[in-house]
Amino acid sequence: MTDRPVRPAPVVLTPCADGPILVRGEVEIRDGAGQIVPRRRATVALCRCGASAIKPFCDGSHKAIGFRTDDEGSRPEEPTT
Template sequence: MADENKVIIKVNDNGSLRVTGVVELVDAEGNPFEHKEAFSLCRCGASANKPFCDGTHKSIGFDSAPRAKQA
């Protein structure tokens, strides 16, 4: 399998979830959101454009930098 089909979700320090790759994002009723192949999802809860990030995390001092546990 080629990696070009791989979806990657990166947890940005003190910021959004960056999604790259071909993925369908739907609401609770299954309706698709329009988005580009790479987009950022809000993690702080303060975006005025939910579920997408609008950069508000910078002005509210959102602080979260989790790390994946190594096996």
């Protein structure tokens, strides 16, 4: 039997249209002072609207403030009349 090193799962970042960035995988998240921010879940949502009360994590505030992203490719097309 060969002992092969175990490869960690890749880190995957997924921007949500008009919402947070989902982070999956083993990655350290640090605050502005360089301190590690504890993670309580395997997948976390990072705020990118700036309105979250629990930064750096998302608390859903983007919905209340009408935050929009430029990710036109990830947004369904609006019907034309």
